[in-house]
Structures are given as structure tokens and as C-alpha cells.
Amino acid sequence: MGKNILLYSAILIFGLVAPFVFPAFKVQLSILCVLIVLATTWNIQGGEMGYNTFGNILFYGLGMYLCASVQVGMFFPLAEWTESGGEKTFVHTPAQFFQGMAVGLVVAAVVPTIVAGLIGYAILGLRGHYFAICTLGLGVAAGEISGGIEIIGAGQGFTTPPFPEVGGLEARGEFFYFLSFGALILTFVAVRAIYSTRFRLILNAIRDNEDKAEAMGIETMKYKIIGWMVSAFFCGLAGGIMGGLVGYIDSTDVAFDGREMGVFMVLMAILGGKGTLWGPVIGATVFHIFKEGFWTFFLGWQYVALGVLIVVIVIYFPEGIMGWLREKYPEKFGEVIDEKDRKAQVELK
Amino acid sequence: MKISRTILSFISAIVILFSTSVTSFAKVVGDKIVLGAAISLTGKYSSNGVHTQNGYNMAVDRINSMGGVKVGGKTYKFEIIYYDDESNPKRAAQLAERLISQDGVEFMLGPYSSGLTKAIAPVTEKYGVPMVEANGASRSLFTKGYKYLFAVLAPANLYLDVAIDLAVEKNNGKPVTVAMAFEQDAFSQDVRLGVLDAIKRTGSKKVIDDKLPKELNDMAATLVKVKQMKPDVLVVSGHTKGALTAIRQIAEMKVDVPMLAMTHCDAAKLSKQHGKNSQYALCASQWHKTLTYKDNFFKDGMTYAADFEKEFGYDPPYQSAESSAALLVFKDAFERANSFDQKKVRDALAATNMQTFYGNIKFAEGGQNVDKPMVLFQVMCDGSGKCENKVVAPTKWASAKLIHPIPKWSER
Numbered sequence: 154m155g156k157n158i159l160l161y162s163a164i165l166i167f168g169l170v171a172p173f174v175f176p177a178f179k180v181q182l183s184i185l186c187v188l189i190v191l192a193t194t195w196n197i198q199g200g201e202m203g204y205n206t207f208g209n210i211l212f213y214g215l216g217m218y219l220c221a222s223v224q225v226g227m228f229f230p231l232a233e234w235t236e237s238g239g240e241k242t243f244v245h246t247p248a249q250f251f252q253g254m255a256v257g258l259v260v261a262a263v264v265p266t267i268v269a270g271l272i273g274y275a276i277l278g279l280r281g282h283y284f285a286i287c288t289l290g291l292g293v294a295a296g297e298i299s300g301g302i303e304i305i306g307a308g309q310g311f312t313t314p315p316f317p318e319v320g321g322l323e324a325r326g327e328f329f330y331f332l333s334f335g336a337l338i339l340t341f342v343a344v345r346a347i348y349s350t351r352f353r354l355i356l357n358a359i360r361d362n363e364d365k366a367e368a369m370g371i372e373t374m375k376y377k378i379i380g381w382m383v384s385a386f387f388c389g390l391a392g393g394i395m396g397g398l399v400g401y402i403d404s405t406d407v408a409f410d411g412r413e414m415g416v417f418m419v420l421m422a423i424l425g426g427k428g429t430l431w432g433p434v435i436g437a438t439v440f441h442i443f444k445e446g447f448w449t450f451f452l453g454w455q456y457v458a459l460g461v462l463i464v465v466i467v468i469y470f471p472e473g474i475m476g477w478l479r480e481k482y483p484e485k486f487g488e489v490i491d492e493k494d495r496k497a498q499v500e501l502k
Numbered sequence: 503m504k505i506s507r508t509i510l511s512f513i514s515a516i517v518i519l520f521s522t523s524v525t526s527f528a529k530v531v532g533d534k535i536v537l538g539a540a541i542s543l544t545g546k547y548s549s550n551g552v553h554t555q556n557g558y559n560m561a562v563d564r565i566n567s568m569g570g571v572k573v574g575g576k577t578y579k580f581e582i583i584y585y586d587d588e589s590n591p592k593r594a595a596q597l598a599e600r601l602i603s604q605d606g607v608e609f610m611l612g613p614y615s616s617g618l619t620k621a622i623a624p625v626t627e628k629y630g631v632p633m634v635e636a637n638g639a640s641r642s643l644f645t646k647g648y649k650y651l652f653a654v655l656a657p658a659n660l661y662l663d664v665a666i667d668l669a670v671e672k673n674n675g676k677p678v679t680v681a682m683a684f685e686q687d688a689f690s691q692d693v694r695l696g697v698l699d700a701i702k703r704t705g706s707k708k709v710i711d712d713k714l715p716k717e718l719n720d721m722a723a724t725l726v727k728v729k730q731m732k733p734d735v736l737v738v739s740g741h742t743k744g745a746l747t748a749i750r751q752i753a754e755m756k757v758d759v760p761m762l763a764m765t766h767c768d769a770a771k772l773s774k775q776h777g778k779n780s781q782y783a784l785c786a787s788q789w790h791k792t793l794t795y796k797d798n799f800f801k802d803g804m805t806y807a808a809d810f811e812k813e814f815g816y817d818p819p820y821q822s823a824e825s826s827a828a829l830l831v832f833k834d835a836f837e838r839a840n841s842f843d844q845k846k847v848r849d850a851l852a853a854t855n856m857q858t859f860y861g862n863i864k865f866a867e868g869g870q871n872v873d874k875p876m877v878l879f880q881v882m883c884d885g886s887g888k889c890e891n892k893v894v895a896p897t898k899w900a901s902a903k904l905i906h907p908i909p910k911w912s913e914r
Contacts, residue, residue, distance in 0.1 A: 180603070184596065315624050413592075
């Protein structure tokens with residue numbers, strides 16, 4: 154346990170000083186935090202529960218639109234803000250901006266949670282590929298629908314309130330960094346707490362054999378829905394932060410960005426090792442660093458490079474980085490190899 | 503938990519990686535003025551992204567070879583750092599941040615498309631980085647109170663409202679029926695608003711108002727409706743893919759409509775790709791090579807077009823011309839400001855009043871160019887099947903007479 158405290162405090166200190174030590178990388182670091190949140194919450198379904206969802210992007214996008222809408226709508230008429238031809242210019246005072254953001258983030262987290270409960274009730278009865286395809290449809294549909302709703306800008310997109318004139322040039326970056334870092338800590342602590350309870354065992358039971366779990370008296374449906382709601386809560390929160398960070402919301406390219414974010418969150422969790430607490434964190438970090446690197450050094454070829462990376466991962470690290478480490482150094486993961494027993498088994502053969 | 507040591511070392515590796523990769527170089531290095539630009543080299547806007555980049559490069563080479571930029575008695579050369587924004591607004595905003603905070607860029611050129619410009623503008627505004635953009639025409643860009651954004655082009659709502667006026671005029675001043683199909687993106691939706699205004703103004707009637715998906719490659723459903731409703735005008739806008747799809751399917755389905763008004767015909771190289779099928783299409787354009795504007799660097803439109811063709815092997819669409827013009831504006835502003843102070847350059851930009859081969863440039867309060875009208879050209883083909891774009895409106899620039907109504911497919 155002593156080492157754990159050391160590790161956590163090291164991460165915390167790194168997180169707190171990072172924006173000041175690497176001021177130029179604040180935005181990348183903020184995005185990294187958001188990516189980790191998305192990968193970690195995807196892992197609740199994809200890793201622990203065995204339900205491969207592409208639908209978490211729905212909650213992310215929903216959170217983004219909700220947060221921005223609340224932030225504007227609390228103080229100004231939303232329809233006039235998003236109307237493209239509108240000649241009016243609204244400016245948030247600092248107090249309005251931060252109040253709006255705070256309320257917006259709460260709404261961005263809570264509403265997707267409720268939506269997850271409702272949708273989950275309807276579709277979590279599906280299993281395997283059927284569930285995956287169904288959730289894939291959710292994100293696509295949400296993108297198309299939101300692209301037709303005038304009050305949130307429709308195809309025009311939605312410019313989120315500009316950061317008010319407080320602090321120096323770096324204030325905006327620092328604000329969003331600490332917001333996303335806070336969200337990351339909150340998510341990690343919450344997920345870690347959840348994983349230390351019986352809940353994780355139930356999710357694993359559902360993954361390993363859902364019918365048996367049910368036969369043992371576990372109300373699988375209830376737990377599946379709760380699991381999804383937990384994910385939705387943090388995805389919505391992450392979406393709200395990301396909306397403010399990007400500054401412009403487009404229905405299919407930024408909010409319900411299933412093609413990028415929706416796939417990335419799956420990829421990161423698998424890369425790191427699904428079904429582990431640390432896997433998604435490591436996966437997201439490695440993925441983000443590689444991606445940023447490719448963009449700098451292989452301009453024009455970045456997706457080819459990314460594709461090669463994915464192929465390498467699938468072939469050499471099918472269980473992800475954590476899975477590979479676990480296989481290589483099982484004793485570090487607390488797995489004891491009984492040398493006598495192993496020999497006995499070899500001899501038996 | 504022994505894995506924590508592994509993770510700890512992993513984290514320290516990241517720390518080292520980050521700290522070694524911090525490279526920052528300033529905006530003016532030696533005799534170079536470094537401009538930053540996020541361009542769509544991949545993704546749905548990639549063809550127009552390349553037109554934009556070619557336009558920028560063409561102007562950079564020309565200005566550099568003709569003596570560069572003179573500031574404070576010293577001569578500087580332009581250089582551009584490009585990144586690929588993948589036609590994605592999220593990525594574009596990230597790259598703007600990266601150009602400014604990591605690469606130390608203090609002056610920016612715009613990306614391609616209104617959506618991406620909308621994503622970048624809040625970032626450049628926050629850092630007080632002057633941005634001259636040539637491809638973001640959406641009206642809402644100019645009503646958000648941005649002070650560091652300057653657009654050399656006319657706003658999107660002015661693209662096709664002229665076409666409606668023209669149709670009404672040809673209909674002896676009587677209102678017309680209009681069918682509209684617009685892609686769901688910031689630019690096309692703004693064109694739609696302009697057309698709606700024109701419809702209201704002329705008392706015309708819209709009979710179809712369809713939204714088309716992004717990555718447009720099928721609009722048959724709309725065209726079936728057009729066949730049924732027989733409107734006087736069909737208006738389509740959806741960047742390059744929209745123009746190509748419309749022409750392809752109109753020809754396939756033999757849709758007869760008296761007037762077909764579109765955007766992005768020249769960027770899509772319609773007259774080359776679809777030849778006779780694209781004949782009679784009416785296109786909104788920011789620029790046409792036959793316009794008689796002049797400057798010292800590219801002389802005039804015809805010379806620009808010839809030079810561009812020699813360098814890149816195709817006729818320049820207006821996206822390239824306006825991108826080149828952005829550099830001319832920057833050069834002019836630097837020399838008038840006689841400084842690299844961002845505020846001074848910004849003020850100099852705001853006071854711009856010049857003529858380029860691309861048109862007159864003078865910025866309004868919101869940053870849009872108010873001194874340059876849109877033109878409409880029509881694709882016209884001769885007997886041998888060779889097609890050309892000819893300006894038909896406004897009358898001041900017209901080099902040919904509008905052919906109206908479009909002959910039926912059965913009579914062609």
C-alpha cells in the first residue's frame with residue numbers, strides 16, 4: 154500500500170505542476186485527461202462487463218451540447234446566440250461564464266445519466282454483436298438529429314461562450330486543464346471505488362457467463378443499466394469540458410464524433426488492456442503521445458502510422474499493454490506461481 | 503501492488519519525453535516571418551484544402567522572389583508552418599493552440615471552410631493573434647465581435663441571392679418557385695439563409711427545402727421531388743462533393759429545371775470532369791480570372807491563372823485566388839505597420855484599403871471584406887464539347903449573356 158500512495162501522490166503532483174512546467178502542452182494535456190476519462194468509462198462496459206459499446210459517444214456529445222446550451226441559455230436567449238444571421242453580440246461577464254459553466258457541467262453529467270438509464274432499459278437486453286451494432290446506430294442517429302435542431306445551431310454549429318477577460322493569456326488553458334484534470338481524478342477515484350466492491354465481480358460474472366450469473370440470482374439487467382449510467386455520467390462531464398475547450402461544437406465532427414472519439418475510446422482501452430483499472434489510463438496516454446508524435450513527424454501519413462500501430466498491437470499485444478506485462482511478470486501482479494505444482498503438472502503430461 | 507513501480511517509471515518516461523520535445527521558435531527568425539496555418543490535407547475538405555495551400559504557396563513564392571516584406575528597413579521573407587486539420591473542427595482548434603503556444607507563431611492564415619474557421623477564431627482571438635482568412639465565409643463569424651479576424655472574401659449569404667434576383671428578372675419581375683438543397687454545414691447553411699432572404703424580398707416561394715448529409719454523394723430523393731414539383735430555380739450547395747453529386751445525378755436522372763444555381767463549380771472542376779453535363783450550371787464565385795482587378799505581384803487575373811496553371815497544372819479556382827490574396831494583405835499590413843507588434847499589425851489590417859488581382863479589399867467592423875462583390879458564372883460549352891466558365895452577372899463584369907431557361911434534356 155505504501156508504494157501505491159507514492160504512486161498516486163507522484164501522479165497528483167505531476168498533474169498539478171504539469172501546466173506550469175510544460176505551459177505549451179496544456180491543451181494536449183487537457184485532452185489527454187478527457188481521453189483517459191473516456192477510455193476508463195468505456196472499460197466499465199467493454200472490459201468489465203463484456204458489452205462492446207460504441208454508444209458512449211452519445212453521452213459525450215449530449216454533455217457537450219447541454220453544457221454549452223445551459224451556459225448560454227442561463228443569461229441570454231439561446232436561439233439568438235445560435236442564429237447565424239443574428240447581428241447581436243453577447244458577452245459573458247466572468248461571473249456569468251463560470252456560473253454557467255458550473256451549472257452546465259452538472260446538467261451535462263446528470264442528463265446523460267438519465268438518458269443512459271432509459272436507453273439502457275430498452276437495449277441492454279441485446280447481447281454481443283447485436284448490442285454493438287445497436288449502439289453504433291445511437292451515435293450516428295444522434296449526430297444527424299442534432300444537425301437538424303435549429304436552437305442548438307443545427308448544421309451551422311454552436312460557438313461556445315468565449316473565455317472572459319480574466320487573468321493573463323494562459324488563464325483559459327489553465328482553467329480547462331484543471332477542470333479536465335479534476336474530472337479525471339473524480340472519474341478515477343469513483344471507478345476505483347466501484348471496482349473494489351462486489352459490483353465489479355457482478356460485472357465480471359456478466360461478462361464471463363451472463364446466464365449463469367442470472368441463475369445465481371443476480372439481477373443482471375439492473376447492474377448492466379447502473380454500469381452504463383456510471384459511464385454516461387463521466388462521459389457527459391468530459392463532453393461538457395471538451396465543448397468549452399474546443400470552443401466550437403459541430404454535430405457530427407465534434408460532438409457525436411463516433412468516427413474519431415467513439416472509436417478512439419475503444420482503441421485506447423484495448424491498447425492499454427481492457428478489464429484492468431490501469432489499462433485504459435496507460436492506453437490513452439500511449440495513444441495520445443503516439444498520435445501527437447505522428448502528426449508532427451509523419452504529416453500526411455499520420456493515419457497510416459496509426460494503422461500500423463494498431464496492427465502491431467493486435468498481433469503482438471492482443472491483451473493490451475497491461476495484459477502483456479501481466480503475462481511477462483505475473484509475480485508483479487500478485488500472482489504466485491507454485492513451482493512444485495507447476496512441475497507436478499508438467500510431469501503428469 | 504508491484505505494478506506501481508512499472509507505472510511510476512512509465513510516468514517518468516512521459517515526463518522526459520515531454521520535456522525533450524519542447525521546441526519553440528519565434529515568429530520572426532532571422533529574416534523570416536513565420537505564419538501558421540491548419541489546412542485540410544485529408545478528410546472531406548481535402549481537395550479544397552489543397553487549393554487553399556497552393557494559393558498560399560504561390561503567393562509566398564511570388565512575394566519572396568519579388569523582394570519580400572520590408573519592415574523597419576530590413577527585408578523579410580514569408581514562411582508558413584502547415585498542419586493537417588483533417589477537416590475536423592476539434593483538430594483545427596487544437597492545432598491553432600499548438601501553432602501559437604508551441605511553435606510560437608504570432609500571425610495566422612485561415613483554414614479551409616467556415617466550420618474550421620469558427621473553431622480556430624476563438625483561439626486566435628484569445629491570444630490576440632491576427633488571422634487573415636480566405637475561406638471562412640459564414641456570416642456568424644463576423645457577428646461574434648472578433649477583433650483579430652479578417653476575411654478577404656464576401657460573406658456566404660451573398661453567394662446565391664443574386665441568382666434568385668436574376669431568376670425573378672428573367673421571369674419579368676414576377677416571383678419564382680425555388681427548390682433548395684443544402685449540405686448540413688456552416689457554410690452551406692449560411693448560403694441557404696441568404697437565399698431565404700432573397701426569396702422573402704422578391705415574394706418568391708420555396709417549394710423544396712432539403713438538408714443534405716455531410717460527405718454528400720447522393721441527392722436522388724431531392725431530385726425526384728424536383729421532377730415532380732417543377733420549380734423555376736434549383737439551388738444546391740455542398741462544397742465540392744455537393745457540386746459533383748448534383749451534376750452527376752441531374753444528368754443521370756434527366757432533371758429539367760430552368761435555372762440551376764450552385765457553389766464550388768470551379769473548385770470541383772465541373773466543366774472538366776463532367777463536360778457537357780455541367781453545361782448551363784450557374785455558379786457563385788468570389789473571383790473569376792476575367793475580372794479586371796490589378797496588382798503589382800500577379801498583375802491581373804489572367805496572368806495569375808496562367809502562372810498558377812504552369813505551377814500546379816490546373817486552372818485556379820477562386821479558393822486559390824483568395825488564399826493568395828490573403829498573403830498580399832498580410833504583406834501590405836506589415837509594411838504599413840512597420841512593426842511586428844501584434845496590436846499594430848492588427849490595426850494596420852483593420853485599415854486595409856487596397857486592390858489585388860483578386861479584388862478590392864477593405865474590412866468592415868466585423869472583419870468581412872465589404873469592397874468586393876460576388877460574381878456569377880455559367881458553364882458554357884462549344885460544339886466540340888469544350889466547356890468554359892463565363893461570367894454572366896453582375897453586368898459590369900459579364901463576358902457572356904446568361905442562357906435562360908436551360909434547354910430540356912430531350913432537346914440537347
